[in-house]
Amino acid sequence: MKLFIATLSTETNTFCTMPTAMSGFEEYFLRHGTATQDPPNLMTEALHIWRARAEDLGWEVVESLAAIAEPAGLTTRACYDALSGEILADLAACGGADIILLQLHGAMVAEHIEDCEGDILARVRAQCPQATIGVSLDLHCHLTEKMLDASDLAILFKEYPHDDAGPCAVALFDLAHKAHQGLISPRMAMYDTRMVNLYLTKTGAMQDFVSDMTALEAQPGVLSVSLSHGFPWADVADVGARMLVVTDGNQALAEGLAQQMGQRFFDLRNAVTTRYVPITEALTAIDQTAGLSVLADMGDNSGGGAPGDATHLLSAMLDRGMTNFASGIIWDPGVVRICQDAGIGSQLVIRLGGKTGVVSGTPLDVAAKVMNICVGMGQHLGEGEEPLGTLVWLRLANDIDLLVNDLRVQVYHPEAFEQVGIRLSEKSAVAVKSLFHFYGPFSQISNHIVQVASPGGTQPEFRNIQLKKRRVPFWPAVDQPFDEEPAACLT
Template identity: 75%
Template sequence: MKLFIATLSTETNTFCTMPTAMSGFQEYFLRHGTATQEPPNLMTEALHVWREKAEALDWQVVESLTAIAEPAGPTTRACYDALSGEILSDLADCGGADIILLQLHGAMVSEHIEDCEGDILARVRAQCPDATVGVSLDLHSHLTDKMLEASDLIVHFREYPHDDASACATELFDLAQRTYAGEITPRMAFFDTRMVNLYLTKAGAMKEFVAEMAATQTNPGVLSVSLSHGFPWADVKDVGARMLVITDDHPDMAALLAEWLGRRFFDLREDVTTDYLPIRDALNKVGTRPGLCVLADMGDNSGGGAPGDATHVLEAMLARGLTNFASGLFWDPGVVRICQDAGVGSRLTVRLGGKTGVVSGNPIDLNVTVMGIETGLGQHLGTGLEPMGTVVWLRLKGEIDLLVNDLRVQVYHPEAFEQVGIRLAEKSVVVVKSLFHFYGPFSQISDHIFQVASPGGTQPAFQNIALTKRKLPYWPAVAQPFADPARDLDAPKSSRSTANSVQ
């Protein structure tokens, strides 16, 4: 018995002007068959689980590429061809496999292919027509017909923040094992919910919906239920949330259940989404309660493909005269280099941020002291440790602490600040460039957290994102996207209001 495993993961913000090239993978995580020899991170957890379970069964494990890049613009053709080609050539070199399990992102776009995951799966299927092919996807993905046609099993993360990667990997392994053994015959179907938004799963109606999906999965004949949340900042035809159901040889039941749950999700749309605060309203909250206030600069979340050098929030805070705060991570390799040359303890003027494009706002000239420089630090995302590059701690006006680095990465954990010496307990406010992955660890040190809809590359103005390729209407761009059945007649197969069933 032979198991083949690999990871290729980046989330593409098609509006981001910075291409994703090989350097983006090299600086974040790129291993050629050796990823499981290191501690896991979010996107390698699955490989660890699959290897461990397979080796316990005395299966042969062939580990191929693991390539992870921080989200940015479309991947260059040369980079995509090289990385996807490495997986396919490794698969050929080992003579194929009985079971092929891949951890992919689901929202990767290259400059020449809109559905990279569908492309990889189709090529894998063409090369190994008889293998059992399973894929684990980040829930911020675009679920497509091509993915369903080329694979046997698809499971999405169900939690955002994504703290269930290991559980999803275990589920997928077990289903693949049973499929290969002939115990089950997976039939997949999805339903387009006609929603483009973000859904945080740790509280309220969305937490209850995740529990409802889990309960549905226990029904006889149902193998797996998961929701592709979609990734909003991508102008691709399959953008939006899609409900996926896998049954045991009941394609009609899969389609009906996917539609039933998908329409139920649509009915909950006002309850499972959140209104985010404009900068001015968020700053009005500062100081209204004792203790540390956490502001999430979600419009400049590099984890969603924003540059990470936007100054909108910092500019507004300085204009208000706020002084006792910390803010980061500003991606500014030029400032990092200048500070490295100047050295710790230096006082100098730097032009911070605002460099990548219009969404980054204005650069700000600051008189700062270089308080610290660290290389090789990491910050926890769940149990995994994510890299931070070289981090520079700058102080201005005696009380303002800024964290600048040369690796685009969002803030996941208070240790991003504290391990360089910034004491958040002494601050009134900490601003984190992140959307939601920071939430769990920061809620341990503050119950006063606000998400700020700053006008960066991931501004959460879902009704205004220029989605030109999606054929069908969606909420919140229109109030009732299911109200015009005439438009359905022109819809592509995968986007019909009736669920698409693939055997």
């Protein structure tokens, strides 16, 4: 028995003007068949699990590419062709495989291909028509017919923040094994919920919905139940949330359950979404709160393809005269270079952030002391560790501490700040450039977390987002999308 494994992951913000090129993969994570020799991260954890389980069974394992880039704009044609081509070439070189398991993101868009993962799966299928093909996807994917047509099994993370990549990989392995043995016959169906938004799964109605999906998987004949949340900042035809149900040999059951669960999710739309607070309201709330407040700078989450150097929220905090707060991680390689050259302890006047484009706002000219510089640090996202690049701790007047780096990455964990010496427990507030992934670890140090609807490349006002390629109406752009007809096909 031969198992072929690979991962390719980036999430494309089609509104972002910064291309995703090979340099984005090289600086974040790029291995050519050796990823399982490194500690696992979110997107390589599956490779570790699949290899270990296969080796326990005495199978041959062929490990191909593992390539991960922080989200940005469209992936260049050259980059996509090289990375996808490497997976296909490795598959050809080993003479094909009995089972092929891929950990893909599901929201990668290239200059010339809108559905990259559907393209990869279709090419894998064409090359290995008899293989059992399984794919694990990030729930922020655009789930497409092409992906489902080309694969035997698709399973998505259920949790956001994503802390269930491991169980997802285990489930996919076991189902693919059974399918290859002929013990099960997977049938997949999806249902468009007509919703474009973000859904945190750790509390309230969304937590209950995830529990219900898991419970449904225990029913006879049901193999897997997933919800693709979709990735809102992508103008692609298949953007939006979709239910996915996999049954054993029963297409009608899969379609019925996908529709039933998808409609239920739509009915819960107000309960499963979060209210995002305008900046002024958020800062006023901090004034009335004792202890550490955490502000999510939602509009500038590089994890969603925003530049990571926006100054909108930081400017507002400074203009308001706030003191004793921390803010980060601000992506500004030029400032990092200047600080490295000046050295720890230097006093500088620097032009910080706001450099990538209009979405990033205006640069800030500040007088700062270089408190510390750290190279090669990481931060935890679940069990895995993600890179941080070179970190610089800048201190402004009034005990304001800024964390700046040279690698676009969102904040996952307080250790990003603590490692350089910024003591969050002594601060009145910390602003983190992140959407939700920070939530679990920061809720351990604060009971006042505010999701701030700041401007930027990942601003969360989905009512106004310009999704021109989606032909099917969606909430919240319209109140009742199921009452409206899809737009005529564009030519």
